[in-house]
């Protein structure tokens with residue numbers, strides 16, 4: 001009986017983890033991120049597919065508050081191939097894979113005025 005219970009507990013745990021997405025789609029539309037909140041498992045690679053549906057450039061920068069402080073005052077207009085710094089030309093699709101430590105992160109477009117307009121999202125990585 002104890003063995004059966006242990007097996008049940010293990011499968012319940014596995015299905016709870018399976019419920020957390022490892023593939024996350026983010027759409028940029030009318031200078032907003034959809035969805036604006038994402039929850040993922042910490043310590044697992046998460047692949048983001050980011051779609052810019054707008055006729056203007058945007059960016060998707062994800063990190064902690066120190067990261068965003070640097071980018072708010074930064075002078076790097078276009079970002080390269082770092083998975084946490086994605087530049088999105090009009091009507092483009094990019095993919096990025098990241099693994100998070102437990103915590104809360106923001107994703108923001110730091111083009112002038114975009115963050116203030118509402119291009120901010122929150123990702124929670126659960127430990």
Ligand SMILES: [Cu+2]
Nearest residue numbers: 058059109114
């Ligand atoms: Cu933007």
